[in-house]
Amino acid sequence: MQIGYKLSTEGYGPKEIIRQAVRAEQAGFDFVEMSDHYHPWLDTQGHSGFTWSMLGSIAAQTSTLGLATGVTCPSVRYHPAIIAQAAATMALISDGRFTLGVGAGERLNEHVVGQGFPSVRGRHERLREALEIIRLLWRGGYQSYEGRHLQLEDARVFDLPETLPVIAVAASGPESATMAAELGDGLFATEADPSIVQRYRSAGGQGPRYAEVPLAWASDERQAVEAALTTSRWLVTGWKVMSELPNPVNFDAASAHVEEKHIRQFLSVGPDAEPHVAKVRGYVEAGFDHIVLQNAGPDPDGFIDFFASDLAGPLRALG
Numbered sequence: 001m002q003i004g005y006k007l008s009t010e011g012y013g014p015k016e017i018i019r020q021a022v023r024a025e026q027a028g029f030d031f032v033e034m035s036d037h038y039h040p041w042l043d044t045q046g047h048s049g050f051t052w053s054m055l056g057s058i059a060a061q062t063s064t065l066g067l068a069t070g071v072t073c074p075s076v077r078y079h080p081a082i083i084a085q086a087a088a089t090m091a092l093i094s095d096g097r098f099t100l101g102v103g104a105g106e107r108l109n110e111h112v113v114g115q116g117f118p119s120v121r122g123r124h125e126r127l128r129e130a131l132e133i134i135r136l137l138w139r140g141g142y143q144s145y146e147g148r149h150l151q152l153e154d155a156r157v158f159d160l161p162e163t164l165p166v167i168a169v170a171a172s173g174p175e176s177a178t179m180a181a182e183l184g185d186g187l188f189a190t191e192a193d194p195s196i197v198q199r200y201r202s203a204g205g206q207g208p209r210y211a212e213v214p215l216a217w218a219s220d221e222r223q224a225v226e227a228a229l230t231t232s233r234w235l236v237t238g239w240k241v242m243s244e245l246p247n248p249v250n251f252d253a254a255s256a257h258v259e260e261k262h263i264r265q266f267l268s269v270g271p272d273a274e275p276h277v278a279k280v281r282g283y284v285e286a287g288f289d290h291i292v293l294q295n296a297g298p299d300p301d302g303f304i305d306f307f308a309s310d311l312a313g314p315l316r317a318l319g
Contacts, residue, residue, distance in 0.1 A: 001291065002066070024065065034055070042234060042255075059094040074134065127169075169188060170188040170189065215295055215297075217271065221269055225264065229263055284318045
């Protein structure tokens, strides 16, 4: 089992994100994962730097730390040809430490280019075509593609690594889990749902299985809960809401009803290792082997130190 640290690109500026990544490597995390957003979820978070620039800088300042997007939408705001090029370059400059996490996207980030946001079916169709285009370009040579939604005209990625990046496909149900097995090299999820892993495996998937685990650490339990309410209450709204709302102000309204009890139901909270280990155990038992700790607490350095001293050992014992 590998343990990763979720870099909150919506909660901190680009230089701070890079600093936290370096600290995560020093503390013994196996990898870091970061979302690829244009907007934060809430205005109170206040940030949303360009993920690919930060990834390049992190790769240059670390030596063993794995890097992953969690996740990039390669089919609306980006064209898949651009992501095929970007991911290949990241694999080269990181010496093979990069994983390309991809998904169907959220309206929050994809509507900004003025092309609207597709239906659920349309998003999945576009993601499938995007993955086919990325795979095609990674074969080398000049390639063209004519899909229902996406096209490629006489394009070539000149700098390809000897070992291509792992593509981990985000899944929330059977259709996307099957797509992860058919067109991806791994699975990415946010729920401790064993049926997603089972569907992925039954469809032939044999790669790494990533899962984000939401928690809130602070030296004081009350501080942990309050920080999660302030910056991360959007987590509680669920994927159907998270994928459809267009702007942070909408997420502020949609999460206005979230109370302390909801935070405690959804996240493990507080300064002790036991509730966080119990939370992770559910994901491991569901079949995930790449665990991403998504800390909503107010003190990233304190959490990284806590991981090194109190959390890493018990979590690794789960695997």
